[in-house]
Structure formats: C-alpha cells, structure tokens
Amino acid sequence: MEQFLQQIVNGISLGSIYALIALGYTMVYGIIKLINFAHSDVYMLGAFVGYFCMTTLRLNFFLSLLASMAFCTVLGVVIEKVAYKPLRNSTRIAALITAIGVSLFLQYTTMAITGPDVRSYPAMSGFLAQSVSLGSIRITMQQIIILAVTIVLMVVLQFIVKKTRIGRAMRAVSLDQDAAELMGININATISFTFALGSALAGAAGILVGVYYNSINPLMGTLPGLKAFVAAVFGGIGLIPGAMIGGYFIGIVEVLVSGYGNSMYRDAVVFAILILILIIKPAGLLGKNVREKV
Amino acid sequence: MPILSVNKLTKSFGGLTAVSNVNMELEQGELVGLIGPNGAGKTTLFNLLTGVYVPSSGTITLTKDGKSKPIHGLKPYTICKEGLARTFQNIRLFKDLTVLDNVRIAMNQNVKYGLASSFFHLPSHRKEEEKLLHDAIELLKIFKLDHKKDELAKNLPYGEQRHLEIARALATKPILLLLDEPAAGMNPAETAELTELIGWIREKFNLTILLIEHDMSLVMKICERIYVLDYGVVIANGTPEEIKNNKRVIEAYLGEEISNV
Amino acid sequence: MDKIRKNKTLMKLIYLVLTYAVVQVLISTGIITYYLQDILTTICINIILAVSLNLITGFTGQFSLGHAGFMSIGAYVCAIITLRMSTTFGFIIGAIAGAVAAALVGCLVGLPTLRLKGDYLAIATLGMSEIIRIIAVNLEITNGAAGLSSIPQFVNWVWLFVFTAGTILIISNFIRSSHGRACISVREDEIAAEAMGINSTRYKVIAFTMGAFFAGIAGALYASYFYVIKPDTFGFQKSIDVLIIVVFGGMGSLSGSVISAFVLALINTLLQSLAEVRMILYAVILVVIMIFRPQGLMGSKELSVSTLSKVGQIFQPRKGGDK
Ligand SMILES: Nc1ncnc2c1ncn2[C@@H]1O[C@H](COP(=O)(O)OP(=O)(O)OP(=O)(O)O)[C@@H](O)[C@H]1O
Ligand SMILES: [Mg+2]
Numbered sequence: 114m115e116q117f118l119q120q121i122v123n124g125i126s127l128g129s130i131y132a133l134i135a136l137g138y139t140m141v142y143g144i145i146k147l148i149n150f151a152h153s154d155v156y157m158l159g160a161f162v163g164y165f166c167m168t169t170l171r172l173n174f175f176l177s178l179l180a181s182m183a184f185c186t187v188l189g190v191v192i193e194k195v196a197y198k199p200l201r202n203s204t205r206i207a208a209l210i211t212a213i214g215v216s217l218f219l220q221y222t223t224m225a226i227t228g229p230d231v232r233s234y235p236a237m238s239g240f241l242a243q244s245v246s247l248g249s250i251r252i253t254m255q256q257i258i259i260l261a262v263t264i265v266l267m268v269v270l271q272f273i274v275k276k277t278r279i280g281r282a283m284r285a286v287s288l289d290q291d292a293a294e295l296m297g298i299n300i301n302a303t304i305s306f307t308f309a310l311g312s313a314l315a316g317a318a319g320i321l322v323g324v325y326y327n328s329i330n331p332l333m334g335t336l337p338g339l340k341a342f343v344a345a346v347f348g349g350i351g352l353i354p355g356a357m358i359g360g361y362f363i364g365i366v367e368v369l370v371s372g373y374g375n376s377m378y379r380d381a382v383v384f385a386i387l388i389l390i391l392i393i394k395p396a397g398l399l400g401k402n403v404r405e406k407v
Numbered sequence: 408m409p410i411l412s413v414n415k416l417t418k419s420f421g422g423l424t425a426v427s428n429v430n431m432e433l434e435q436g437e438l439v440g441l442i443g444p445n446g447a448g449k450t451t452l453f454n455l456l457t458g459v460y461v462p463s464s465g466t467i468t469l470t471k472d473g474k475s476k477p478i479h480g481l482k483p484y485t486i487c488k489e490g491l492a493r494t495f496q497n498i499r500l501f502k503d504l505t506v507l508d509n510v511r512i513a514m515n516q517n518v519k520y521g522l523a524s525s526f527f528h529l530p531s532h533r534k535e536e537e538k539l540l541h542d543a544i545e546l547l548k549i550f551k552l553d554h555k556k557d558e559l560a561k562n563l564p565y566g567e568q569r570h571l572e573i574a575r576a577l578a579t580k581p582i583l584l585l586l587d588e589p590a591a592g593m594n595p596a597e598t599a600e601l602t603e604l605i606g607w608i609r610e611k612f613n614l615t616i617l618l619i620e621h622d623m624s625l626v627m628k629i630c631e632r633i634y635v636l637d638y639g640v641v642i643a644n645g646t647p648e649e650i651k652n653n654k655r656v657i658e659a660y661l662g663e664e665i666s667n668v
Numbered sequence: 669m670d671k672i673r674k675n676k677t678l679m680k681l682i683y684l685v686l687t688y689a690v691v692q693v694l695i696s697t698g699i700i701t702y703y704l705q706d707i708l709t710t711i712c713i714n715i716i717l718a719v720s721l722n723l724i725t726g727f728t729g730q731f732s733l734g735h736a737g738f739m740s741i742g743a744y745v746c747a748i749i750t751l752r753m754s755t756t757f758g759f760i761i762g763a764i765a766g767a768v769a770a771a772l773v774g775c776l777v778g779l780p781t782l783r784l785k786g787d788y789l790a791i792a793t794l795g796m797s798e799i800i801r802i803i804a805v806n807l808e809i810t811n812g813a814a815g816l817s818s819i820p821q822f823v824n825w826v827w828l829f830v831f832t833a834g835t836i837l838i839i840s841n842f843i844r845s846s847h848g849r850a851c852i853s854v855r856e857d858e859i860a861a862e863a864m865g866i867n868s869t870r871y872k873v874i875a876f877t878m879g880a881f882f883a884g885i886a887g888a889l890y891a892s893y894f895y896v897i898k899p900d901t902f903g904f905q906k907s908i909d910v911l912i913i914v915v916f917g918g919m920g921s922l923s924g925s926v927i928s929a930f931v932l933a934l935i936n937t938l939l940q941s942l943a944e945v946r947m948i949l950y951a952v953i954l955v956v957i958m959i960f961r962p963q964g965l966m967g968s969k970e971l972s973v974s975t976l977s978k979v980g981q982i983f984q985p986r987k988g989g990d991k
Contacts, residue, residue, distance in 0.1 A: 148787050199959045205786045206731055207962040210915055213908060214954030221947035229944075335904065339798075342791065381802040384795035391792050392780045457863055487865035499860040501853055503968075511846065512853040516865035518846040522874070525845030526838045532845060539846065579865050 115249045120372045121365060126256040126325060128364025129263035133318035134341035135348070135356035136270065137189075137311025143287040143351030144307045146205065150212035151192055153338020154219035155312045159185045159319025160329045161223060167235045174241060174324075178262070182316040189312025190305050198301075216334075223331040231330040234323040259321050266317055267357060270310065274353060279306055287351065336380065340367070343387040349397030358398060408470050410435045410615050411456075411583055416465035416479075418448075418455055418639075425451040427639035429465070433583070438609055438616045440630035442623075442650075444659060448639040449619045450496050453585050456617075457493050458483040471582060488516055492581035494572040496588050496619070502561035506552055506571060509560050510543040513578035543578065549608070550574045566597045570604075577612060584608075586618045590625050598622055602629055627651070635659065688829050695825055709823065709893050711933045712832040713886045718913040718925035720882035723839050725911070726919035726968075727848070728875035729855025730782065731790040735883050735910045737797025740902030741773055742766035742884025743891040744810055747819045750892060759822035759892055763831075766891075767884035773800070774880025775873060782872040797907060804899040815898030816891075823893040831889060835882050840922050842878070851875050852920075912954060917965050924966030931965075 134156050141149045159181045166177035196215045200208045236242065237255060244253040274280040282303045285293040294300050322337065323329050344363040348355025363383055370379040390397065413431040417424065425448040433439055441449050454460045456467060458481050467479040469489055478486050492513075501509050518539065524532040547553040550570040555563065560571060569589055576584060589605070590598045602625050609616055620626045626633060627647045635643040635650060637659040643650055650656055691708070694700045700708065721735045742763070749762035781792040804810045842848045853861040854868045862868050891897050917928030939946035957964065 146787075148791065196955055196959075200962075203958070203962055206725075206919075207958045209731070209787060209790060210911070211955050211958040213911075214951045214958065216951075217908070217947055218951035218955070221944045221951065225944040225948065339794070343795070346788075346791065375806070377806050378802065381799045384798050387795045388781065388792050388799075391784055391788055395784060395788060459859065459863070482867070483859075483862040484865050484867045487863060493863055495860065495863075499857050499863075501856040501860065504852065504856060508849055508852075512849050512861070512866065513864040515846050515850045515853075520846070522842075522847060525842050525847045528841050528845070536846070575864060 132360025185316030742887030770884025
C-alpha cells in the first residue's frame, strides 16, 4: 500500500509535467486544428534556457523559471507567425508536415549549438534539496515545487480563459472562427496569444522536467511531447480540463507500469492507451462526437 | 408494391427534430418532387435515405425485383449497391479528378476484376477497362460532356458540374435517383433544358426519381406528385394542382412562390 | 489502340532492361564502387518505401506516420529467417514472410484505426510504430536494443532491381485500375465516394495493407544488405525521412517519389559530414516546400513513358506520321 502511495506521489509529479505540455497542444489544436509537433521542442528549449540561466547566469530557480517561460512565449509566437500563419488556409496534412519540419529545425539547431550530449541539470540547493516524509512515503521538495508551480499556472490559465476578454476571444475563435471574426474579434492576435500561453506553459514544464529528471538533451522533447499529446487526446482534445485530467492519468499510469510491471513497456502502454481511446471514444473522455454536415 | 416506402422516419440532432415521423411511398417509375422552405429537412431526409445519417427511428424499405428489404441503418455504399443514387445540394464532385474519372469511379461497384488483376493488368482488367471507358463515354454523351472528358471537374462551368453529378449518379446503375436541387444556380434557359433532360433520363434508364427543388416552374412541370415538408413534417402530398391550392402549403410559403406559378 | 498499348509495354520493357544492364555493367567494371553501391541500395530501398507510403498517404489520403514500423517487421522477420536458413532460398522466403507479416500487421492495425481521420490517424500510426519498436527492444528473438548482426548478405543489384521495379510496377498498375481510382476517390471526398458505392474502409485497408507489404520488402532488403539492424534504425525519424521523400516528390506522384529519392540521396551524400546541418536544411526545405509549393516537385503529375519518349524524340530524326 505504501509503495502504491509512493508511486502515486511520483505519478502526480510526472503527470503535472505532462499536463502542462498537454495544455499547449490542446489550446492550439482547439483554435487552429493543428497538432503542433514543434510544441515538444519549445518545451525542450525551455529546459535548455533554464539550464543556461541556472548555470551561466547563476540565477535562482524561480527567476530561471520566469526567464524560460518568457523565452518560450516569444518562441511560440515567432513559430506561429513564420511557419504556420502562411499555411492557415492550406490542407491539414501540409500544416502537420510543416509542424514536423519546425520541430526538426528546433531539435537540430539546438544540437548544432549545444552539441548532442546529455547535460545534467544543476543540483538544487537550500530548501529545494530537502524532502519530507509522511510515514514511509517520501516527498521531495522538487515534487512539491512541481505540483505547486503546476497548480498556480493552471489557476492563472483558468482565470485568463474564463474571465478575461482575450480568454473569451480564444473560446469564441475555437468555436467558430468566421463568426468570431464577424463579431470583431482579432483572429490573428487571438491565435498568437494562444501560442504564447501554451508555449509559456511548455517553458515551465521544460525547466521542471530538468529538475525532475536531472538531465536534458536536444532530442528530449519528442517522447514526452508525444505522451502529452496522448494525454490531450485522452481527455478530449481542445478541452483544457481534459488536458489536465489526461496529463495526470498518463503520468500515473506510466509510473505504475514501471513500478509494478516492466518499465521497458511503459511507453508501449501509453501508446496502446492512445490507440484504444481513439478507437473507443475518439473525442476523448470529456469530448463530444461531431459529424460532418452534408 | 411501392419501390420505396418510408415509415415514421425521424431524425433528431440534439434538441432539433429535422425530420419528424415522415411517411412516403414512391411507385416504380414515378417522378416525385420534395419541396419545402429552407431548413425544412429535405436534405436531411435524403441523407437518411442514402445512409449518410442513421435514423433516430422509423423504417425505410426498398423493393427490387419483387423483394422488399429494409435499408435504414445500412452503410451508404451498401445502399448505393441496392440501387439508390444521389446528387448533393452543394456539389460534391471529385474536383481534382477528370470528368471521365468522376464517372468511372462511380462504376467501381460493378467492376468484375479482382485485385490481382489490377496489380498485373491481366486480360480481365483490360477487357473490363475498355468496357468501362466505352460506357462512361456513352453516359457523358447524354450530358454533352464527352468532349470534356479529360478536363478537371473543378474547371467545368457550374451548370455542367451539376450535369456531371447526375451522370456520375447514373453511372452507379441506380433504380431510384435522388436529386438535391439540381437546378440551383441555373438560369431559366438552363433550367428548362435540365427539366427536359430529367424527364428523358427517367424514360431511358427506367428510373424512379425523387427531386428536391426550390424552382417551382421545374417542379410543377415535371413532377407527377409532390411531398411538402415543413419543420420536418410532411404537411401535404398530392398532384401539383392539389399542392398549389393547398392552404397549409400556401401558409408555409407565405403564399408567394406557389401562387405565382 | 491495341498497337499503341503494345508499343508502350515494349517501351517500358526496353527502359527497364536498359536500366538494369547499364547499372550491372557499371558495377562489373568497378565504376560503381562499393561506396556507390551502398548509396544505390539506399536509394532503391527509399524508393520502395516512398512509393508504398505514397499509395497510403498520397493516393488514398490516409496520413501515416508509422511506415518505419512496417519496415522493421519486414527487416526482423527476414533477418531471423536468413540467420537460420542462410541460402538464397532462405532469403526469398524471409523477404516474402517479412512482407506478409508487415501486411498482416498493417491490416490488423488498419481495420480499427482507419476509422480515424487525418491527424488522429497520423498519431495512431505513430503510436503503433512506437509499440512495434518497443516490442523489438524487449523481445529475445530480436536481441533487444542491441539488435541483430551478421545477417547473411544476399541482396545484390539483381534483387534490388527486381524488387524496386516490381514495387513500382505493381503499385502504378494498381493506381491505374478501378480499385486504384476508388482509393483516390476516398482521398478526394470520402462522403461522395461512399455515396457512389465505394466502400471506403475496404479501400483504406487495402492501401494500408499493400503499403505495409512493400515497406516490409524494403525492410527485408535493408536487413539483408546492411546486415545489422537495431530497433532504433526504424524509429520515428525513419518514418519522417520517408514522408519527406514523398512530400518533396509530390503526394500522388509515383515518379515524383522516385526522383525525390534520388535527389535527396544526393543532398544527403553531399552533406554527409555535416549531420546536424543536413537535418536543419531538411527541416527548412520541408517548411519552405509546404509554404511555397505544397504539391511538391511533381504535384500529382507523372513522368510517363510517353513523356520520356517525347524527350527521346528530340534526339531522333523526325519520322512524322506514325503516332
Ligand atoms: N448534421 C447536422 N447537425 C445538426 N443539425 C443539422 C444537421 N444537418 C441538418 N441539420 C439541421 O436540420 C434542419 C434541416 O436541414 P436540411 O439541410 O435538411 O434542410 P433543407 O430542407 O435541405 O433546407 P435547404 O432548402 O436550405 O437546403 C436545419 O435546421 C439544419 O440546421
Ligand atoms: Mg437542402
């Protein structure tokens, strides 16, 4: 039982990271119906910027977190403007291939600059290196920070989406772009803002994952990115609460499979879940099925 | 025995009942009109008949060679095999394919050669393809499209696209043809020509035709019987004369179009 | 009409025999060195992969990101068989078994997932190929992450030529048949196709199964030529490489895929020493093509024998009259 609870604690940390990444996928998909493959690399760059801030610039964790979020925000907006905007009226396949292209570009440019080697993240110091024990369950400060940062960011996100003007614009555009435009909503600004928001979250996830796994490399984004996407699909793509639920679900499943089953198969299980959910309920846990009108 | 009989057919989308308790019978060889104001549920009824939507309740029965068979809930391609073909209100040609290919694709279900033959272009493939080409061109001739067989469908003028859609539907060898606003967007001369053509293909291919149309001159001229749909409900059914003078129909249309004809 | 057709078939045959003979002579005389043979092999394998993916994605419109998964099944099955049966006969059995196994998986995976549209299908196929890779990492018979080595080498130019030309021929014949047109109609407008009597699921599964079959062949050739295979050889990156060839050549153009396999091999060879720059360049090319020429090099047009003979006629004295 205690082992199980320990696994759950670990699963929640991992799930927080997936949830943060999944939110970016889901918001972008909700608004322009694109699987933004480059999102996973924005997250990777978040980890690298965090690394740079903490080592070269010797900033503390929280300042580094803000810096990497800021960097990713800008990056996300630039990607959208340069690569995706010209393709807004082309086919879905063309847009998806572009996204893959941008993803490769970010990966290999990073590799060209930093080298392909794995780097280890600076160790946490001070109270950040401590841990608390509840019986035999150990919760590290890092885990608490990850959860706390995630919760704060999600609350802020909910506030922006539900209560602000731009948040309402986002929801309107994702419901019906043409109608939103007729209502005087600035589509371009709204889309940019969505990318900014999602990328900021990915930047936070990047630095958190560096802290959690202690190592980063230019290709580190792909697999967690895919899993986060699975999380978004699981919860119902385009739906913010869906991405959160999906993120935690995938995180916990993954940790449980490693803990009780064969850790070599944990990725396979995640993808099997994806295929199952797509077959059984393609719209995801919280989604509604829609049919094309003829 | 009616060729098609629809019994208490209903379709709702969430709270909206687009087709409600519709009963309809088509006799072999009839040319029947289906009219009604915008949003009355005409296209939805077509979509139910052709399997694009699954009915919420009710039955659809097709009678072919004296044998009756329920077809509601079947897949569209199965229904097409049973002999129902259609055109779409907002033209759905294979835009980037040639006129010829549009027609040949619709002939696929009657093609007899198998996959192996297609891999190696065996003699069975060649013989059948020659026949296919010949039949397709014959069909295109009826619509005066044979000389445009190599043009892309999207490059045809609007009226010809509508004609091609009918040709494509005929290529499936149907017994019952459903036309969704075939004259939409045509000028009076084109409409008159189309009216004639529809009558002619009915004789030539021994078809039963159900036709949605807003152009009353066309409907009143060629339809033997008319069903009127309003808010998903059949509010009248009868000869053009009867429909023209039906009070409920006039109300539904605010008296305008119909009394003008 | 019959005469034109026979002429065309004859022309095709002549071109094929000529290609085969010229390369064979170049190999025998040592002009094509071992190094160039490696490149030639890669090109042929990539052609098979690209043409088969084009059938799925370019012609049938089903976006697959899992082609490397099918390739790996072919490679592993062929390797495992030839490691135990090291004869040419064993290789043929291995290649066919590999292709059939890939096709079976393609069909099994295809049946449920092909109900999905566009992006969802892409992700599902990606997931499927990741699962295949992870299974290969964990099985004993595939020797885990280390992979299989010392696979007997049977693939030479004869086999390469037979399989590559065979794949192109079969797929291009298929495309130019009623069944192929049905596949294309599914790409163009699935709802209209179904209304015209096309069982779209059936044709998607056919395209998927055929595509997987030939990807399996490509895998078998790879295993038997390069004699080492590892699960990572067939990762996501490989699927993307194939997709790039297809997109660059033009979705829905077989000759485009062939040309693009050559061109990209050339670019690859030139940039060999600059691995990262090569990938950056690839990425930029991909994005630029999508923005400025999403239809690729050839669009959906084909370079046919008759176009080739037109080019050929420039070099011939005009005979006039016989057309
Ligand atoms: N897939 C769908 N989902 C939700 N509502 C639908 C769907 N298809 C049709 N409807 C609704 O059903 C009603 C009937 O639509 P339908 O297209 O059948 O009308 P119609 O009689 O063909 O009208 P028109 O003359 O304008 O073509 C409309 O209110 C329409 O919005
Ligand atoms: Mg309608």
